[in-house]
Amino acid sequence: MALIVQKYGGTSVANPERIQNVARRIAAFRNDGHDVVVVVSAMSGETNRLIALAKALQNNPDPREMDVILSTGEQVTIGLLCMALKEIGVDAVSYTGGQVKILTDDSHMKARILSIDDAPMRADLKAGRVVVVAGFQGVDEKGNITTLGRGGSDTTGVALAAALKADECQIYTDVDGVYTTDPRVVPEARKLDTITFEEMLEMASLGSKVLQIRSVEFAGKYKVKLRVLSSFEEYGQGGEGTLITVEDNKNMEQAIISGIAFNRDEAKLTVLGVPDKPGIAYQILGPIAEANIDVDIIIQNVGRDGTTDFSFTVNRGDFEKAKGILEEVRKHIGAREVLGDNKTCKVSAVGVGMRSHPGVASQMFRALAEEGINLQMISTSEIKISVVIDEKYLELAVRVLHRTFGLDQAK
Numbered sequence: 001m002a003l004i005v006q007k008y009g010g011t012s013v014a015n016p017e018r019i020q021n022v023a024r025r026i027a028a029f030r031n032d033g034h035d036v037v038v039v040v041s042a043m044s045g046e047t048n049r050l051i052a053l054a055k056a057l058q059n060n061p062d063p064r065e066m067d068v069i070l071s072t073g074e075q076v077t078i079g080l081l082c083m084a085l086k087e088i089g090v091d092a093v094s095y096t097g098g099q100v101k102i103l104t105d106d107s108h109m110k111a112r113i114l115s116i117d118d119a120p121m122r123a124d125l126k127a128g129r130v131v132v133v134a135g136f137q138g139v140d141e142k143g144n145i146t147t148l149g150r151g152g153s154d155t156t157g158v159a160l161a162a163a164l165k166a167d168e169c170q171i172y173t174d175v176d177g178v179y180t181t182d183p184r185v186v187p188e189a190r191k192l193d194t195i196t197f198e199e200m201l202e203m204a205s206l207g208s209k210v211l212q213i214r215s216v217e218f219a220g221k222y223k224v225k226l227r228v229l230s231s232f233e234e235y236g237q238g239g240e241g242t243l244i245t246v247e248d249n250k251n252m253e254q255a256i257i258s259g260i261a262f263n264r265d266e267a268k269l270t271v272l273g274v275p276d277k278p279g280i281a282y283q284i285l286g287p288i289a290e291a292n293i294d295v296d297i298i299i300q301n302v303g304r305d306g307t308t309d310f311s312f313t314v315n316r317g318d319f320e321k322a323k324g325i326l327e328e329v330r331k332h333i334g335a336r337e338v339l340g341d342n343k344t345c346k347v348s349a350v351g352v353g354m355r356s357h358p359g360v361a362s363q364m365f366r367a368l369a370e371e372g373i374n375l376q377m378i379s380t381s382e383i384k385i386s387v388v389i390d391e392k393y394l395e396l397a398v399r400v401l402h403r404t405f406g407l408d409q410a411k
Contacts, residue, residue, distance in 0.1 A: 002167035003125070004029060007039040007135065007157030011174045012231035013077050014044035016084075022172075022231060023084035026130055030090060035125045037164065039135045039157040040081055042073025063108035067137075067147045070109075071097070074134035074153070081132050092130040095120070097145070102138035102156065104146045111138060111146035113155070116163040133160060151212030158215045162222035169219065169226050170241075171211060176230035177242035178203070178210050180407040181260040185398050188408035192258065194243045199258045199350050202384045206261035206348040211244075219244065256360060257351035257405040260398050266296070266346045267319035268376065268388060270311040271326060273336025276303030283333050284310055287325050293318045296346070297379040297388060307336075311377065313388060316342050344376065345394045348386040349401055361385050367404040373397055 006026070013019050022038075029036050042050075050069050054061040061069075078094035085092040100121065104111035121131045135153025138146050148155050154171060161169035177191040178200065195203075197220035204213040210228060219226045229241035274280055281300065288295060296313040314322050319342045326338045354360050364385055368375065373396065377388035389397055402408055 001033045001035065003035045003037070003164060005037045005039065005157055005161040005164065005166045005169045006172060007153055007170070008041065008172045008231055009153065009174070010041040010044035010046070012172050013040055013081065016080070018231075019077075019080050019084050023081060023088060023090070025231070026085060027088055027090050030130065037121060037125070037131045037133065037160055037166070038081065039133050039153055039160060040074060040077040041135050041153040043077055046073040046076070064144060067108045067145050070147050071134070071137045071145050074136055078132045078134045085130055085132075090130055091128060092132055093124050094132045094134075096134045097137035097156070098139040098143070100133055100160075102159070104138035104140055104148070106140040106142070106144065106146065108144075109147055110149045111140070113138060113148070113159050116159060118160075118163045121160075121164065149212075149214075151215070154212040154215035155218055158218045158222075158224050158226065161224045162218065167225065169224050171215075171226065171228050172231035173210065173228065174230065174232065175210065175228075176233060176239060177228050178244070178259070180258070181398055181402050182262070185262075185395050186260075186402045186408070189402065190407065191239070192242050193240070194245055195258055196352055197244055197246060198383055199352055200244045202348070202350045202381075203259055203261045206263060206346065206350065206384070206386065216244070220246075256353035256357045257349050257407065258353075259350050260401050260405075260407065261348045261350055262394060262398055263346045264391065264394060265316040266313050266344045266388060267316045267322075267340065267342040268311060268313050268344045269319075269322055269326060269341075270309060270339040271330060271335045271337075272309050272339065273307045274310045275334060276306055276308045280308075280333065281310065284326070284329055285312070287329055288314075288322055291321060291325055293322050293325075297377050297386065299377055313344070313346070313377065343391045344388050345391045346386055346388050347394065347397045347401065348384050349405065350384045351405075352383050354383050354385075363404065364401060367400050368397060371396055371400055373400075 008022050082092040082094045101117035103115045104113050124131050135156040136148050140146050158169050179189040179191050181189045183189040201216045204211050204216050226244040227241050298312040301309045323340045330338050373393045375387045379386045
């Protein structure tokens with residue numbers, strides 16, 4: 001018998017029929033003798049509907065009240081799933097984040113988990129019940145409802161698995177695992193049997209939408225055995241999904257690159273003629289940070305004649321706001337001009353095998369050059385190489401790199 005935490009996303013519980021399908025899957029696990037804790041998201045589209053309702057009444061919705069509204073989506077799902085379970089003879093009990101006492105800080109709409117009271121859940125499991133918990137939410141020390149940000153149900157699932165010391169945390173989605181890249185771009189993409197936490201963290205941060213990045217961080221920190229599976233395959237009929245695990249040195253040299261990630265929502269900003277002096281980077285990026293705009297890749301050219309050029313990328317949705325801020329900064333620091341390009345994208349090669357295989361960057365750059373793809377910016381770490389290119393070349397670049405590193409070949 002194992003203790004398993006299962007998380008089901010919005011598409012998995014999108015309607016009564018799919019909720020019944022999830023209930024049957026849970027029942028099958030119970031029949032195999034496992035204890036099961038389930039975390040669910042709001043039904044597909046429900047969170048967007050609630051956001052639209054709030055914005056119809058307030059242009060910039062109050063964060064505290066927004067959390068009160070958004071938390072209701074998951075509350076509906078836990079009640080419906082428990083009803084579906086009871087209908088087929090499985091005893092189940094639902095909990096909101098507050099009832100479980102998932103204690104968070106008071107940062108509304110982006111709260112972080114501080115602690116979890118696992119005693120009520122353990123008591124229910126001991127009594128033979130399935131525990132169904134609302135994902136994405138908790139309460140702060142004053143009892144205010146908080147939410148964990150988009151995709152926060154993944155983090156709830158992993159956090160509960162860590163608190164309960166579960167044997168495995170299973171994340172059920174509309175795909176059957178983690179792929180070498182998006183199969184919609186590269187039909188030859190392969191499902192990975194395993195991937196390291198490091199690689200998954202990079203893939204998530206670089207544009208892969210399979211898992212929320214905070215959930216991967218949490219799983220790696222607390223050594224939670226994490227598996228991605230499809231909720232649309234019948235229990236016992238599908239594969240084993242993708243296991244996300246600690247780095248296995250024995251397998252480390254078998255694959256140089258594990259996957260090609262990409263992000264379409266990149267925009268590049270450049271400040272020309274920046275005075276080349278200490279503190280100038282802070283003068284440029286300080287106001288950007290104060291506006292709560294995340295900066296990704298940063299490049300500063302070699303200074304010449306007392307000036308330099310300073311470039312960085314932001315999410316495309318922040319492009320106009322960031323450009324406006326830079327125009328004011330330009331006047332303040334005496335720079336020459338601000339240039340912007342919101343038609344860029346980022347393509348990345350990720351793999352722990354880079355540590356033991358030299359020449360990966362040159363192989364990547366040669367493959368892109370042979371296709372006439374110009375590299376506007378480059379960023380590297382121990383296990384990833386990212387390039388910023390013109391958006392029109394995104395799919396070509398992904399296909400070329402996927403083929404170059406042999407990711408379309410069966411292992």
